[in-house]
Structure formats: C-alpha cells, structure tokens
Amino acid sequence: MAIVSLEKLIEEFRKMPSVGVKSAERMAYYILGLDDEGTKSLVDAISNAHESIHTCKVCCNLTEGEKCGICDNPNRDGSVICVVEDPRDVAAFERTHEYKGVYHVLHGVISPMNGIGPDNIRIKELISRMADDSVNEVIMATNPTAEGEATAMYIARLLKPMGIKVSRLAYGIPVGSDLEYADEVTLTRALAGRNLL
Amino acid sequence: MAIVSLEKLIEEFRKMPSVGVKSAERMAYYILGLDDEGTKSLVDAISNAHESIHTCKVCCNLTEGEKCGICDNPNRDGSVICVVEDPRDVAAFERTHEYKGVYHVLHGVISPMNGIGPDNIRIKELISRMADDSVNEVIMATNPTAEGEATAMYIARLLKPMGIKVSRLAYGIPVGSDLEYADEVTLTRALAGRNLL
Numbered sequence: 001m002a003i004v005s006l007e008k009l010i011e012e013f014r015k016m017p018s019v020g021v022k023s024a025e026r027m028a029y030y031i032l033g034l035d036d037e038g039t040k041s042l043v044d045a046i047s048n049a050h051e052s053i054h055t056c057k058v059c060c061n062l063t064e065g066e067k068c069g070i071c072d073n074p075n076r077d078g079s080v081i082c083v084v085e086d087p088r089d090v091a092a093f094e095r096t097h098e099y100k101g102v103y104h105v106l107h108g109v110i111s112p113m114n115g116i117g118p119d120n121i122r123i124k125e126l127i128s129r130m131a132d133d134s135v136n137e138v139i140m141a142t143n144p145t146a147e148g149e150a151t152a153m154y155i156a157r158l159l160k161p162m163g164i165k166v167s168r169l170a171y172g173i174p175v176g177s178d179l180e181y182a183d184e185v186t187l188t189r190a191l192a193g194r195n196l197l
Numbered sequence: 198m199a200i201v202s203l204e205k206l207i208e209e210f211r212k213m214p215s216v217g218v219k220s221a222e223r224m225a226y227y228i229l230g231l232d233d234e235g236t237k238s239l240v241d242a243i244s245n246a247h248e249s250i251h252t253c254k255v256c257c258n259l260t261e262g263e264k265c266g267i268c269d270n271p272n273r274d275g276s277v278i279c280v281v282e283d284p285r286d287v288a289a290f291e292r293t294h295e296y297k298g299v300y301h302v303l304h305g306v307i308s309p310m311n312g313i314g315p316d317n318i319r320i321k322e323l324i325s326r327m328a329d330d331s332v333n334e335v336i337m338a339t340n341p342t343a344e345g346e347a348t349a350m351y352i353a354r355l356l357k358p359m360g361i362k363v364s365r366l367a368y369g370i371p372v373g374s375d376l377e378y379a380d381e382v383t384l385t386r387a388l389a390g391r392n393l394l
Binding site for chain 2: 023
C-alpha cells in the first residue's frame with residue numbers, strides 16, 4: 001500500500017528548513033506532476049548549484065568563481081569590512097545600494113548551546129585579513145540577538161588590540177513601524193541612541 | 198555579482214506550490230549546505246519518484262506497481278467506489294480505517310474557468326469500470342466546493358441512467374469544532390441533514 005519512493009521523497013523535503021509535513025507532501029505531488037523535462041530541470045539545478053557554488057577565498061561569501069563579485073570589484077572600498085552571519089545578509093546590504101565597502105561572511109554565530117564555538121565559524125579568516133594594513137574599520141553586522149551580540153563582542157575584543165576601529169550597527173525603531181508595537185528593549189535603545197535635529 | 202546557478206535553483210523551487218521567494222531562498226541555501234551524499238540522496242529521491250510512480254490501471258491512484266495496493270487487495274469491497282479528486286484524499290479516507298470499498302481518483306475537478314473539462318480528468322476511466330456488473334454504489338467524495346459539487350453532479354447524471362446508486366458525503370458541522378465559528382451555509386446544511394436521536 002505505501003508508495004516507497006513517494007515516502008522517501010516526502011522525507012527528503014521534510015529535512016528542508018521551514019518545510020512541514022503538508023508542504024513536503026504538496027512538493028512531492030508537484031514532482032509527480034512534472035514531465036521528464038521539468039524533473040530534469042529541477043535535478044540539474046540542484047546538482048549544478050551544489051557543484052559550482054563555494055565560498056570566496058577572501059570574504060567567504062558564496063560565489064561560482066575564485067573570488068566573489070564584490071571582492072573582485074576595484075570600485076569597492078577594501079578598507080571597510082562589514083561582518084555578517086550569512087550570505088543572505090550580504091544580499092540585504094547590497095539592496096540598499098549605499099554600502100561601498102566589502103564584506104566578511106561568518107557562516108553562523110558563536111552558540112555554545114548548539115556546540116558552535118569560535119573555531120566553527122569563519123573568524124580565523126577574518127583575522128587573517130587584518131594582515132593587510134589597508135583595513136581601517138570593521139562593522140559588526142551580526143543579528144541583534146543574544147548570539148549575534150556575543151559574537152560581535154568576541155570579535156571586537158580580538159580586533160581592537162590590533163588597532164582596528166570596530167563599530168556596530170545602530171539599534172532603534174525600524175523605519176515605517178508603529179511605536180505602539182515597539183518592544184521595550186528596542187525603544188530603550190532608540191531613546192539612548194537619539195540624535196539632535 | 199549574481200550567482201547564476203543559485204538564482205536558477207531558487208527559480209526552480211519557486212515553481213513549487215506554496216513556496217514563496219523567502220522559502221525558495223531558504224531551501225536553496227539548505228542545498229548549498231548539504232554534503233555530496235545529502236545532495237545525491239535528494240536528487241535520487243526526486244528522480245526515483247518521478248520514474249517509478251504512475252497511476253493504477255484500475256482506479257488511477259498513484260502506485261509503483263501495475264495496480265495499486267487497494268485494487269490489488271482481495272479483502273476490499275469492489276462493489277463500492279469512492280470517487281475523489283486527488284491521491285491525497287485517498288490517504289485521508291484510509292486514515293479512518295473505516296472504509297472497506299475501493300476508490301477512483303479523478304486527478305482534478307471540472308473547472309471551466311481553468312479550461313478543465315470532463316475530458317481532462319479521469320471520468321472516462323470511471324465510466325468504463327461500470328462495465329463490470331459488480332459495482333453497486335458510487336460515493337461522490339469530491340471537495341465541498343462549487344467545482345467539486347458541479348463535478349459530483351455531472352458524474353451522477355452519467356451514472357444514474359446506468360442503474361448505479363450514486364451518493365454524496367454528508368454535509369454538517371465538523372466534529373470538535375465550535376458552533377460559534379460555523380459558517381451559515383454549513384450550519385444550514387447541518388440543520389437540514391439532522392438525524393433523530
């Protein structure tokens with residue numbers, strides 16, 4: 001009665017982040033409805049992405065080449081490094097079209113609860129970039145969570161003795177939000193960081 | 198700057214039902230985090246499911262064999278056929294452990310708005326099963342939507358002249374629900390279909 005290859009497929013989709021049983025089932029039935037070409041297209045996309053994408057040898061961002069497009073761009077300011085947790089964060093900053101410096105992708109945060117220590121993320125690679133005297137400032141842009149905060153502090157303590165300026169993103173109320181719904185911590189930070197008009 | 202194979206992969210996931218941009222991105226980054234074995238496992242599951250699953254030659258349910266496990270089971274009552282829209286509906290009925298008859302999977306409903314006519318779903322296959330005199334009753338278990346309703350009516354009109362008993366699932370209030378939230382149509386149907394205690 002059970003269709004083994006269907007169960008197996010659903011199980012594979014279940015492993016994906018934010019995919020529950022119902023979604024995995026819908027996705028599996030979608031596969032069954034594909035023609036040969038559609039299936040090949042999906043399978044090839046997975047295999048190609050897996051084979052051709054790796055991390056940039058400089059900033060650890062994802063790339064298909066040896067260096068990523070940002071590190072390879074002579075118009076970017078290599079003296080400022082924005083440190084982020086995840087390649088998706090790079091994409092978020094790039095969408096602002098405001099940041100002209102370069103990045104460093106940690107691929108995670110220090111999280112003792114999950115057994116992730118400083119050696120499990122790309123901190124060593126960041127430190128080695130400081131050998132190049134051209135770096136003036138490192139902007140810690142890890143997430144505003146306990147772990148992101150701790151990771152930013154940890155890295156700042158390593159870099160400051162090397163004479164590097166280390167900064168952190170501003171905390172405050174998000175643009176376009178409603179004060180009524182702002183949480184106390186954010187509001188306190190927004191007050192503390194207020195600017196003169 | 199753009200990572201072509203990553204964009205392509207996100208695009209492929211976007212095609213899946215109930216997968217938006219953010220989910221597709223998360224799924225794509227999940228793939229990039231897989232090792233060779235994990236990627237092979239996923240790709241194989243997709244290819245295997247696509248190749249080995251097809252429709253049962255009797256009831257059009259999904260199967261890896263020639264006939265599905267239900268049609269092939271001599272303990273099931275072949276005189277009662279429950280007609281459903283989708284293979285997932287078969288799974289739902291099987292979970293009740295109450296239904297002992299067999300099924301017929303239409304693979305859709307008549308939907309003129311979407312260009313789906315009677316010839317585009319498995320109605321012909323259902324009619325041809327009536328050639329076997331052993332069929333006593335056909336239970337229309339299409340969804341309680343306008344299209345499911347219309348499809349049930351259409352099929353009933355074809356079967357009744359052949360002397361087949363055609364029934365429809367009962368409408369009413371769902372077990373465990375709260376009357377306060379029941380919609381008017383459901384409540385009207387539940388009243389009309391009330392049973393003596």
